[in-house]
Amino acid sequence: MQQFVAKANVDHYIGLLTGSDLTFNSQMAITRLLIAELDKLAHDQEHLEFAEKRAADGRDRVKRMTEMRDGHPFGTTEREQAERLLVNCENLQTVLEDFCNRLRERGSR
Template sequence: MTLMVAKEEEMGRDLEHLQFAEVRTARARERVNYLSKLRDASANGTPERLQAETVLANFEAIHQSMEQFCHRMRKKLIRYQLGIRSGADVMSQRMTPIHIMPMM
């Protein structure tokens, strides 16, 4: 039973981390879109355009890492939820399901 409680606490923390990461990832996507528009507003070959492309590439790489983190956390929580539903523990059958938001 203690192991079950520890797993539930871990899952709760993971779910909180995922929710936080998804909000930050959505904001990062908005930032990437904004930086893309700024880059497109600059003329080709100008120093401003080159700088904007560099900044945009960095933000896209960070955003991609954030997306991958969210994906890994979702998979982990889904695996955990499926483990509970497999019937390994009678107590686990009474647990409420996890609702994981899809990525935007």
């Protein structure tokens, strides 16, 4: 049951982090919560598929955000906002990729 809740929380926190602009403090707090939930899942190799799916979705999200940013002219507020969202997505992607790598390392031991 705890693993189900942890996975639901992971999805919820990813949604929050990829949504609208967050303050730096909110982003950091949600990222800490996300990492804590991922840590709960990190002890069992069976969660690798879950993690890889989230990481693959994240790569697609980064690609879409990059295209969205590049669709706005330099110096516009739209591009600046898209750039902030892209940075948030890239930071989130780093967390997700690191989690996948940790699970893969555990599986190869």
